[in-house]
Amino acid sequence: MNKDQLLNRLKPTLGNPQQANALEEYFDYLITEQHRIMEQTDSITVVHRAQGAINQLRRLKLLKDEVLNGR
Numbered sequence: 792m793n794k795d796q797l798l799n800r801l802k803p804t805l806g807n808p809q810q811a812n813a814l815e816e817y818f819d820y821l822i823t824e825q826h827r828i829m830e831q832t833d834s835i836t837v838v839h840r841a842q843g844a845i846n847q848l849r850r851l852k853l854l855k856d857e858v859l860n861g862r
Contacts, residue, residue, distance in 0.1 A: 798858045801858045805855045821844075821848050822848050825845045826841075829841045
């Protein structure tokens with residue numbers, strides 16, 4: 792299965808505004824949690840992991856545009 796086929800399979804979920812908004816709110820919640828983890832740790836390794844998690848969550852937030860607009 793190629794990338795376009797995979798993205799097309801996500802259209803029903805991300806094309807539904809209620810479901811798409813719920814996912815985005817959940818991603819925002821997870822990003823906030825990762826920020827909290829970064830603020831409370833003394834370990835640079837934990838900071839780097841949280842930064843990576845935030846990066847991936849932000850990419851997931853852009854998935855809606857990629858699926859619906861073909862970007």
